[in-house]
Each structure stands twice: as structure tokens, then as C-alpha cells.
Amino acid sequence: MPILEFQNVSKVYNNTAKALDNVSFSIDEGEFVSIIGPSGAGKSTVLRCINRLIDATSGSIVYDGQNVMKLKKRELRQVRTKTGMIFQHYNLVDRLSVIENVLHGRLGQKSTVCGVLGAYSEQEKERAFAILDELGLADQAYKRCDELSGGQKQRVGIARSIMQDPKLILCDEPIASLDPRASKVIMDHLQKINCERKITCIVNLHQVDVALKYSERIIGVSAGKIVFDGRPDELTDDKIHAIYGSDGSDLITDIQGEKS
């Protein structure tokens, strides 16, 4: 059953170039999908249209049975509550503690006053600690976020979105600022969340080999259009070059994951 369906979605920024051009695809519940494509292809735009951080110009986006493009403010907040998002630059509140940042995942479900005061129930706090423990960060709970390494910050970001109890997690280049080891840790956690909690994951990636290794399905975007949509083993060298608009071997990333 599709949890997300894009139908002829287009996005035009400032009446100039088309960032998305008639994009259609659908994603089933529980899938782990990677979106790859060159810089400026529209990967971030796709993700941001889903939780309406930006508004698509035309088409329809049906998410969990609702057309998100027609939502009112209150309904939109509800949709966002069940959608986690993980960012390249983590986007934590640096001056707050790790545990406070994780608890921020609950804000959408809380009343305004409780949210403003930062009053969380004991249950919520226990749950936050359990999630941190799962991500191997229990001993860092009272550190300030600006004292963490990039990999640790990203795990806090993941913890924050799990705290939301989401149906879908959107990851916008979650490992673009991390070294290969920290990247592996992050991708492994995302995979685990996807398998164990049955949370659908859509991950924007720059690393083709990572996409090949982790995803069940890859969507290739180029200049606002979908140019590939299939299983990792269907992604041949030719297709990669088509996505990245290059010919021959002038790409840094060539398939390694497929061979290993």
C-alpha cells in the first residue's frame, strides 16, 4: 500500500527555472528509498515538498491518505508530527542538552504552554533515554550539543525524529559532512530503524555506493526529472552516467558496492 504518492508534481522557484518537472512516483509503506542525483537536481526540493517546508507549484502529493498540498495550518502540523526529518547540518539547538534536543521531537504533540515551558512527562523522558541508549549516546545525555562530534550530533538528530514516532523519515544528505566510519554508523542506524520499527525512509544521498548498499530502491533525479527508478541491481554504469550527465569515467564515484 503506498504511503506516499507524487502525481505530476512541479515546483518553480521565483518564476524562473523548474526545480521539479512533472515528477510522479509512489513509495510503499516500509520501503527504504534513496534519491540520488547531481547537485541542484531537485533532491532536497522533493523531500521538502512532502512536509511542506516548501510548497509545490502544481500536482498532488498524497501522504498517508491526505493531500498535503491542501492542508490547513492545524492539519499540516499533524502531518509534520508524523514525519521525521534529518538534516545534513544536524540543525540541533546547540546551547541545549542532548536530552532536551531529543525531547524536541515531542513538541508537535504537546500543548503550546507545555512546549513553551519545556515540561515533559516522566514517560517521555524515559523514552528519550531509551532511544538515546539504542543509539549509543546514553552517557552523553547531559552534554551540550555543541560539545558533540558530527557523527554524534547526527545520531541526536535521529533520536529526535524517532521520538516523534513517525511513519516516515526524510533524510536530506544525512552523511554528507561525516567521515566514512561515522557515515556507516548513521546508515546502519537508519537501516535498523527501517527494519525494526517499520518506518519508511527516504534518503537523499550523494554517494552512489552507499545508496546501492543500503536501499531497496533507488530514484535517480536529474534536472528536476526522474530518470531512474528501480532496484539497486538495475542501476548500471550507463544509468549512473545518465543521472549525473557525464560520459565515460569522469565520475569520482564508480560502482564499488555492486561488486562487493
Next chain:
Amino acid sequence: MEQTASVLTQCGGVCNARRKRSGKIKIGVHSKSSSAVKILVAVLLGLTVYAFISFDYKEIVLSEAISATLRNVKTVFLEPRLSSDTFRNVMYQLFVTFCLGTLSTIFGAIAAFFCSLLCAKNTAPSGVANAVKCVIALIRAVPTVLWVLIFAVSAGLGSVAAVIGLTFHSFAYLTKVYAESIEEIDDGTIEALRASGAGFWQIVFQAIVPASLSRMVAWTFMRFEINFTNAIAVGAAAGAGGIGFNLYMAGSFYFDLHEMGILTYIVVIAVILLEMFSTKIKERVK
């Protein structure tokens, strides 16, 4: 093309240099703005000379005037003594001034916090933000003392007018600097909470306040110091009471230079103490 290139290499690029009439190489560039600056400086110089010529010097002899001034300065700073006032009363007046400064800072800060949310580009629509910025700029353009005098029209000369006037200007000043602190926050932080379904006030208090707190506190203390010194001036100008009024009376009513001296010292010490105190607090809020 080739010809010019060969010419350049022949003279080592120096033939590109512009020369003055004397043959020396110029290094400045003439532009409208540099000549505007020159004209401005000339006008200011002319005005200064004219002012000195046109002063009504009466029968003042310069050497006598200077030595008399020095004598007064000596009396003020080297022979401070309380004569008509008790120490207790002076301390009380200092406290009054302190209260004027504190009250106006607190009222101003609270109002400014909410207003700055309407004024920062990342929390308010740009139309609203620009409109609020204009109003704020207008309020700031009028000096604090003038605001006090304006409010004195309705509230009467005294501490009420002083507090309202000081608050008004602090409000505008703090709104501007708070809004700038908010605009410096990384947009991603706000976006992350928005994406998780958090509402406006939750974002304000869970992300914006923690992220800009240290800057806001620093600015608030900066303004408090300004308000304290303004409260002294206003005490004299608007009869708001406090140590400023004592200074004014001692200086221009009793001509008691000894007392002026000690009052000045007390003010200086108070300001230094405040400065030390605020530095300590600013260090804490990091």
C-alpha cells in the same frame, strides 16, 4: 593585441601608471565620494574657524580662564567633601538612580523581546518586519532625554516621565539588537522544529531563546549601563530625582565644588561596579 603585450613587457608594466604633473606616480583614484569628503572637511574647518571668531568672549582673558578652570577641576577632583548632604542620603539617591535604570531596562527588554519577533526576518513576514523596523528607527532617532521631556508634558516632570521616556528609547534600541541576534540564528535550527510539527511559540522558547540568549543578555546589560548614566542626566534635566539631581543642585545651585567632586567619584565607582557585575553575568551565560 600582441603589440600591447610586447609594450607592457618592455616597460615592466610601469607605463600603465598614471603620473602627476610633477612626474611622480599617482596611487589614489579620484572619485565623487573622495571629493565629497574633501569638501565636507573644508566646510567643517571653515565653520569651526567662524565659530571661534564669532564667539562673544566678553572680558575673558584666556590665561586667567584656563587657570581658573584648572583650579575648579582641582577642587572637584582633589578635595571632594560632603558639605550639605549626608552620606546616607547620597547612597539613597544613588539607589533611586539605579532603580530608574533598572525599571526602564526591564520594561524595555520585555516589550522589546516580543516586538523583536515581529522585526526579525526569520520570525516575521518581511512586510511586517520592514514596517516595524521603520517605526523603531524613528523612535531611536529621537534622543532619550528628549523622550523624557516629551512624556513630561503629559506625566509632569519627575520620575514617572523619566521611566517612561527611558523605557521608550530602550525599547526601540533593544528591539533592534534583539532582532539582529535572532536573525543571526541558523535558519536550520528553526526549520528542524517546524518540520517536526512544533508551533510558533514552542519554536520561540525552545529554539530562538536558547540560541540567542547570550547575545540578548549582553545587549541588555549594555543598555542597562546606558540607562544608568542616562538616568543621571535625566535626574538633572527632568527633575526625576536620584543622584543626577544632587549633582545638578550642587553644581549650579549651591556652587559647591567639593560636593560635586564626591558625587562624581561615587557615580564613577558605581558605574565601574556595574560594569564588573555585568561582565561576570555575561561570562555565566555562554
